[in-house]
Amino acid sequence: MIREYIPKGTDIATITDxxxxxxxxxxxxxxxxxxxxxxxxxxxxxxMFHLA
Known part of the structure; x- marks a missing residue:
């Protein structure tokens, strides 16, 4: 799924938080x-609500 947003080979250090x-x-x-x-x-x- 992440490849839809970040193409293979992209330097992930350039992606902001x-x-x-x-x-x-x-x-x-x-x-x-x-x-x-x-x-x-x-x-x-x-x-989560079901367990509470």
Whole structure:
């Protein structure tokens, strides 16, 4: 997934923390078929509230 944002061969030292955080947010909020079209973030929080 990260290759969608950072092409192979790119020097990752040139990527800012802000860019990394944006990529992580986009990946974690993307709906997934395996989660019934929920995002991994939605599934995570659902499980956290279920355990509480």
């Amino acid at each position: 802000e860019e990394i955080n944006r990529m992580v947010w986009q990946i974690n909020t993307r709906p997934r078929k395996m989660f019934g079209w929920k995002s991994s973030l939605e599934v995570f929080w659902s499980e």
